[in-house]
Amino acid sequence: MAYEISLLTAMGISVLFALSLNLITGLCGQISLGHAAFLGVGAYTSAMLCKAGIPFYATMPLAMLAAGLVGVVVGLASLRVRDDFLAITTMGVVFLFVGIVRQQDWLGGELGISAIPGPDLSKTGFMWLTLALAAATAALCVYIRKSWMGKVLNGIAEDEDTMRIMGIDVPRYKLAAFAIGTALAGLAGALYGQHFKYVGPDSFGFIESISVLSMVVFGGIGSVPGVIFGAALLSALPAWFQVIGDYKLLVYGGLLFLMMRFSPTGVAGIVRRALKRGANAKGSKPAITGAKP
Amino acid sequence: MLFVELIAQGLVQGSIYALIALGLTLVYGLLRILHVAHAAFFTLGGYIGVLVTNATGSLTLAFLTAMLSAGLMGIAMYRLCYEPILKQPPFVALIASIGLYIAFEELFRIVFGASGLSYQSPPLQKQIEVFGGLTFSQAELMVMGGTVVIIGILGYLQNRTRVGVACQATVSDPQMAESFGIKLRTVRDLNFFIGSALAAFAGVWVALLNNLVEPTMGAVPSYKGLAIIVLGGMGSVRGTLLAALTLGIVESFGTIYLSQFLDRNAIAFAFLILVLMFRPQGLFSKR
Amino acid sequence: MNAATPALLQVSNMVVRFGGLSAVADVSFDVIPGELLGLIGPNGAGKTTLMRSITGVVRPTSGDVQLNGESLNGMPIHKRIRKGLALSQQLVKPFRGISVLDNVTLAAGAERTGSALKALLHLSQTTENEIGREALARVGIADYAHQMPGIQPLGVLKRLEVARALALKPKLLLLDEPLAGLNSKEAHALASTIAEINRQGMTIVLIEHNLGEVMRICQRLVVLDNGRKIASGTPREVMDQPAVRAAYLGGDTIAETGVSAATGAAHA
Amino acid sequence: MLELKNLSCGYGAFQAVGGLSLTLRTGTITGLLGANGAGKSSTLMCIAGHVALQQGQILLEGQDIGAIPPHERVRRGLAISPEGRRLFKDLSVEDNLRVGGLIRPAAEFKHDRDYVLTLFPRLGERLNSLASNLSGGEQQMLAIGRALMTRPKLIMIDELSLGLMPKIIDLCYRALQQLRQDGMTILLVEQNTDRALAVADDICVLESGSTVWQGSAAAAAQDPALTAAYLGLH
Amino acid sequence: DIKIGFNVPLTGFAAFDGNSALQGAKLAVAEANAKGGINGEKIDLIVYDDQASAKEATPVATKLVEKDQVVGAVSGSYSASTRAAAGIFQSAKVPYVVAYAIDPSVTRTGDYMFRVSSMGEVQGRGGAKLVSNLGKKRVVLVTLKNDFGQTLAAGFKDAAPKFDLNIVNEYEYGIQERQFGALIAKIKSDNPEVIYASGYYFNAGPLISQMRAAGITVPIIGQEGYDGEKFIEIAGPAAEGTLMTTSLDRDSEVPVTKDYLAQFRKAAGYGADMVGASSFSATAILIEGLRKTGGKGGAALRDAIAAGAYDMPIGHLTFNDLHEVNKDIQVQIVKDKAWHRHSVIHDPVLLAAPTKDKK
Ligand SMILES: Nc1ncnc2c1ncn2[C@@H]1O[C@H](COP(=O)(O)OP(=O)(O)OP(=O)(O)O)[C@@H](O)[C@H]1O
Ligand SMILES: Nc1ncnc2c1ncn2[C@@H]1O[C@H](COP(=O)(O)OP(=O)(O)OP(=O)(O)O)[C@@H](O)[C@H]1O
Numbered sequence A: 001m002a003y004e005i006s007l008l009t010a011m012g013i014s015v016l017f018a019l020s021l022n023l024i025t026g027l028c029g030q031i032s033l034g035h036a037a038f039l040g041v042g043a044y045t046s047a048m049l050c051k052a053g054i055p056f057y058a059t060m061p062l063a064m065l066a067a068g069l070v071g072v073v074v075g076l077a078s079l080r081v082r083d084d085f086l087a088i089t090t091m092g093v094v095f096l097f098v099g100i101v102r103q104q105d106w107l108g109g110e111l112g113i114s115a116i117p118g119p120d121l122s123k124t125g126f127m128w129l130t131l132a133l134a135a136a137t138a139a140l141c142v143y144i145r146k147s148w149m150g151k152v153l154n155g156i157a158e159d160e161d162t163m164r165i166m167g168i169d170v171p172r173y174k175l176a177a178f179a180i181g182t183a184l185a186g187l188a189g190a191l192y193g194q195h196f197k198y199v200g201p202d203s204f205g206f207i208e209s210i211s212v213l214s215m216v217v218f219g220g221i222g223s224v225p226g227v228i229f230g231a232a233l234l235s236a237l238p239a240w241f242q243v244i245g246d247y248k249l250l251v252y253g254g255l256l257f258l259m260m261r262f263s264p265t266g267v268a269g270i271v272r273r274a275l276k277r278g279a280n281a282k283g284s285k286p287a288i289t290g291a292k293p
Numbered sequence B: 001m002l003f004v005e006l007i008a009q010g011l012v013q014g015s016i017y018a019l020i021a022l023g024l025t026l027v028y029g030l031l032r033i034l035h036v037a038h039a040a041f042f043t044l045g046g047y048i049g050v051l052v053t054n055a056t057g058s059l060t061l062a063f064l065t066a067m068l069s070a071g072l073m074g075i076a077m078y079r080l081c082y083e084p085i086l087k088q089p090p091f092v093a094l095i096a097s098i099g100l101y102i103a104f105e106e107l108f109r110i111v112f113g114a115s116g117l118s119y120q121s122p123p124l125q126k127q128i129e130v131f132g133g134l135t136f137s138q139a140e141l142m143v144m145g146g147t148v149v150i151i152g153i154l155g156y157l158q159n160r161t162r163v164g165v166a167c168q169a170t171v172s173d174p175q176m177a178e179s180f181g182i183k184l185r186t187v188r189d190l191n192f193f194i195g196s197a198l199a200a201f202a203g204v205w206v207a208l209l210n211n212l213v214e215p216t217m218g219a220v221p222s223y224k225g226l227a228i229i230v231l232g233g234m235g236s237v238r239g240t241l242l243a244a245l246t247l248g249i250v251e252s253f254g255t256i257y258l259s260q261f262l263d264r265n266a267i268a269f270a271f272l273i274l275v276l277m278f279r280p281q282g283l284f285s286k287r
Numbered sequence C: 001m002n003a004a005t006p007a008l009l010q011v012s013n014m015v016v017r018f019g020g021l022s023a024v025a026d027v028s029f030d031v032i033p034g035e036l037l038g039l040i041g042p043n044g045a046g047k048t049t050l051m052r053s054i055t056g057v058v059r060p061t062s063g064d065v066q067l068n069g070e071s072l073n074g075m076p077i078h079k080r081i082r083k084g085l086a087l088s089q090q091l092v093k094p095f096r097g098i099s100v101l102d103n104v105t106l107a108a109g110a111e112r113t114g115s116a117l118k119a120l121l122h123l124s125q126t127t128e129n130e131i132g133r134e135a136l137a138r139v140g141i142a143d144y145a146h147q148m149p150g151i152q153p154l155g156v157l158k159r160l161e162v163a164r165a166l167a168l169k170p171k172l173l174l175l176d177e178p179l180a181g182l183n184s185k186e187a188h189a190l191a192s193t194i195a196e197i198n199r200q201g202m203t204i205v206l207i208e209h210n211l212g213e214v215m216r217i218c219q220r221l222v223v224l225d226n227g228r229k230i231a232s233g234t235p236r237e238v239m240d241q242p243a244v245r246a247a248y249l250g251g252d253t254i255a256e257t258g259v260s261a262a263t264g265a266a267h268a
Numbered sequence D: 001m002l003e004l005k006n007l008s009c010g011y012g013a014f015q016a017v018g019g020l021s022l023t024l025r026t027g028t029i030t031g032l033l034g035a036n037g038a039g040k041s042s043t044l045m046c047i048a049g050h051v052a053l054q055q056g057q058i059l060l061e062g063q064d065i066g067a068i069p070p071h072e073r074v075r076r077g078l079a080i081s082p083e084g085r086r087l088f089k090d091l092s093v094e095d096n097l098r099v100g101g102l103i104r105p106a107a108e109f110k111h112d113r114d115y116v117l118t119l120f121p122r123l124g125e126r127l128n129s130l131a132s133n134l135s136g137g138e139q140q141m142l143a144i145g146r147a148l149m150t151r152p153k154l155i156m157i158d159e160l161s162l163g164l165m166p167k168i169i170d171l172c173y174r175a176l177q178q179l180r181q182d183g184m185t186i187l188l189v190e191q192n193t194d195r196a197l198a199v200a201d202d203i204c205v206l207e208s209g210s211t212v213w214q215g216s217a218a219a220a221a222q223d224p225a226l227t228a229a230y231l232g233l234h
Numbered sequence E: 001d002i003k004i005g006f007n008v009p010l011t012g013f014a015a016f017d018g019n020s021a022l023q024g025a026k027l028a029v030a031e032a033n034a035k036g037g038i039n040g041e042k043i044d045l046i047v048y049d050d051q052a053s054a055k056e057a058t059p060v061a062t063k064l065v066e067k068d069q070v071v072g073a074v075s076g077s078y079s080a081s082t083r084a085a086a087g088i089f090q091s092a093k094v095p096y097v098v099a100y101a102i103d104p105s106v107t108r109t110g111d112y113m114f115r116v117s118s119m120g121e122v123q124g125r126g127g128a129k130l131v132s133n134l135g136k137k138r139v140v141l142v143t144l145k146n147d148f149g150q151t152l153a154a155g156f157k158d159a160a161p162k163f164d165l166n167i168v169n170e171y172e173y174g175i176q177e178r179q180f181g182a183l184i185a186k187i188k189s190d191n192p193e194v195i196y197a198s199g200y201y202f203n204a205g206p207l208i209s210q211m212r213a214a215g216i217t218v219p220i221i222g223q224e225g226y227d228g229e230k231f232i233e234i235a236g237p238a239a240e241g242t243l244m245t246t247s248l249d250r251d252s253e254v255p256v257t258k259d260y261l262a263q264f265r266k267a268a269g270y271g272a273d274m275v276g277a278s279s280f281s282a283t284a285i286l287i288e289g290l291r292k293t294g295g296k297g298g299a300a301l302r303d304a305i306a307a308g309a310y311d312m313p314i315g316h317l318t319f320n321d322l323h324e325v326n327k328d329i330q331v332q333i334v335k336d337k338a339w340h341r342h343s344v345i346h347d348p349v350l351l352a353a354p355t356k357d358k359k
């Protein structure tokens, strides 16, 4: 049972983390290949503060603040670059983060920080805390989508030049998306450190960034339920894959590829199509879907 | 002297980066896809190089087989993996490509073993003194020379010939290019063939320089390659060459004088970010 | 021209250079509140570039733009829009992911989207939808409100651009070839709409090659050629200038009949 | 020259044009007219091979080209200047023309190009600028020039006068007449109906994807019901 | 059956070492089962892949404890993953014997942790002594920038003053590095008498062949990371003369070691290495403990293991109060394409493992 609890906790953290990326990438259209750096900032902040004797609950907002601040700085630096340039720049950010943390003895350097003290919370309690925070984040994401900010971010995702002509302060909004997204990643980081009781530079590298992006895309970029599903599934996958032992990464890679190849809109896309087919079967008119020219 | 030697070493490293990044540039220029799986051909080249040389003793044969098979596999990858998802937003191809790369890396490990392969007696290791005590191995000299020649040829093809113009036209508007008699598949096959063959070419060289091919050897070059095509201004052959050499030299000095602060990858990316802050369109962009 | 009314928009000594090419070379003109000013000139004369430098999309090499006496120089695009400019672009750029109405609603939400925080705290869009519907109705595409822009013909998209600009409730509306791609009937209708909007008090600058409609609805014309202002005045005055005729109409007979047809239409 | 037999085409399940039959006589100008969304552009793109042919036949000089890919069609003498111009934005004006001339021998390029430049001298002044930097009208000239570079037997032009100033429109129409004299067949889509009626030999009017009127241009001009209802003349 | 857990990297960059480790552990289990297991009960080795990553190791350890309910476990993995797993075994009170992960914090996690190999600092100190034994003074350190390399360097620098060594320069490199051109150019200009270079075979192979190719002829000293045939294969002729400090003596006359060397070659198809030998030893020690407790785990097993003294392929071992081992360091040298004995460093004072109170 404890194993399942730990798995569920890990899934909750992944969901939170993936949702935070979805705000930046799914909603605002800013591809980030370096999101793990902000998970790292949150995790290190919380871990260091816990070690310094500050209660874990108090470190959570501080982790969010730290990650959000770094996020704004990175966001500011990224404002000048777009699309693929942005993707590569953010990829650079994560390498830079790992490279810098590695050299900091006060952050444990290569060895990282282990035996992080935590609150008096049972494993089950911590799981509930994680799941509750993930659910709250999901609710926040749905809310943002519905708000005017969601509409604006969506517009920026599609065509930021036209948004400017419509009087939108594009940089401000991008920064806002970055700030919220990275702060939430920081929260996920705090939970991450507490869950594994260990943080080290390698836990927040490029691979992590890619895997969280995969979760978002796998679930269906932009779709909150899709991302939740994708994150939950992909984070649990390696554990289930233990059975196929030697072939698990092969299967993981293959699966990512096949998913994109055959259902580029992710799981959310599959579900949407299935629903539509169901509706059509019931006799409603076939919907015309216009392909982009 | 040390200064010259560091520059020389930077150029060797930069040449290899250039060969790898070139394929990425070609594919990016053509399809706007960040083709991470490209690095798999680099690794493949390394393996084929070692296997063929060990089996036949002929390095030339090894180069030919490596480049030919990687080239053909490049075409296959385009047809099977990318062609069907071209109309999707770019991150779809990116994730697909990353998935492919992971799968390939594992495939290499399962087929060839985790510990990698080496040449039984690595060829081209003779040291040659160029001037004033500055020595290179034959392999190092050849990789530098080969890179400059190959890239020169490609640059000429891209900018001055009808084939080059045809390629560029497919980038802007594939449908219209078709309406002017360009067969999209041919152009794209050609690019994937050349790009993948060059990656394999680089792979054989790296295998020679390190006497080691491993399943994971493509990882670092693949994301460095991405950094380079950005530095080079995306899609330009000349820019890619210059960016690769620059990065090689920056790293060469960085690993000596900055290694206390940043590791090699971080140095490369710090440089990239710094450049992009001042030139968001890349270091050597035409625009 | 009434010297007593202060200009709404004042463009002075505008120069835009691309490399060696002077797309706009030292152009000055005023737009008076309430007028409908036509900006015409040959292809490549610099009209679009001039308009883009007014909105800030293009950074002018030198020159000065003032709206209501306030300098816009160096201001980012979105600020200029919020000062009261609105632009309908030559090449249509609708948001394809949302419905036609939502496109306009988004523009109508300027009030809400002024600050990111405000945007985050507001959900309701009923008033904005109202404004959106009104704008759509005004340009005559209310029927398309709930369709997706991706599958609309150009004529609808052109009007969507205008509607979106209207929804921003600007002081000055800049229209770049809104009639292009419409057939004569549709063009006539949209031109009448534009004239009507102008009559209701909106100041408008119109770039257009449809000379017939331009002559019909514009009160004043500014003519550019090769980046320079070569004439300005009432349509009649301007068209009587040989320089304009030479640059714009060509000297031959077809053109002559074209003009008479066009000017004839103006009287119809 | 070109014969469309009961042609239907569209996007996915959606049919944009249904059952269009049309014959273009060699060396004539045929005007394809109709309101926004009638399916004119779709028809052109279908003939060029970019919109799916759902039904019917496309016969070019008696041969069915419905199944051959677009890059073959241009070799059979079909050229298009599409809606929205669709230039190669990152290429210079000269290179755009070069791409137009790809199916011709390299040696002919200069000659062909100069022909286009005499037609549109403005392009000659902008040979080295990127196509994306051209003004709207310049782009239109380039799109037509690029199509002419293939030396087509049949040229299809979508919205010829869109965004052009009167002087250039005149020029283009004179060029069309010249091309017709040289034996080229022209399929013209035009919103500027009176100009089209003036120059065309035959007219076909589309409405919601099907033909509502077909016949000679002279007859069309004399049919007040037609001009009022479908051609937006008044 | 009596279940013991084993976490090991079978995929990812460390998979080759993982495979050797698995072979070693399996040999130990097979040997014990051939002798009748424990009171007739067979020993069952539950193996999970941890990819040598901390992130993968946590769920693996949890699974071993919660789902498989192992009585004890062995780490056949690297430091990061071992350290992440350690906490989980400690809080579940499952004895955990670590084969070759050298991170200091592992044994400090708690009293259920054991380690059969010498810590990085200790090996580093041994390296310094070796330099001095060779009669050299001017050293350049080339340090792999991870826990392994950095603890080695720390130990070396700690002991260097004792032997009056002059550390001319220290360079760091990342684990993914294979191309050392720039670094070698700089080392040449430092003109050292000996080079102390940490790294794994996949770094060291290219490093040493490139150094020799560039004309550096001074002795090069490596450590356990070099241990294995793979290094010699990669470095080729350049490998000749390379020294390393390790725990497995290929020319040993001790029966357990000789036996192990032969058995490993038979089972794995290649020559024994330190990783396999350490995993064998760790597993065998855990099994011996179980034999003493009659298959019971928990505190009884912990105390049984701590109290024992063991003759293992990697030497004679006892645990101190921190459950670190004290043992000699083997120095091996490449001769005729194989590792052979060079010398043994026996210096209980210098090579004393840290204890509970002393870091
Ligand atoms: N970004 C740019 N870089 C270089 N040249 C440019 C750029 N934008 C426009 N030009 C050039 O500036 C000149 C003026 O262009 P502009 O688009 O303003 O003309 P226009 O008057 O709007 O013409 P049209 O009526 O054809 O739309 C043209 O010759 C064009 O090629
Ligand atoms: N890419 C597409 N996907 C789906 N439907 C499309 C697409 N392009 C056009 N349509 C639809 O096909 C129909 C015909 O459009 P088409 O562009 O052929 O009209 P048109 O006669 O050229 O109009 P216009 O005069 O505005 O250019 C329209 O209903 C349009 O909505």
Ligand SMILES: [Mg+2]
Residues within 6 Å of the ligand: C047, C048, C049, C090, D135, D136, D137
């Ligand atoms: Mg214009």
Ligand SMILES: [Mg+2]
Residues within 6 Å of the ligand: D040, D041, D042, D083, D158
């Ligand atoms: Mg059309």
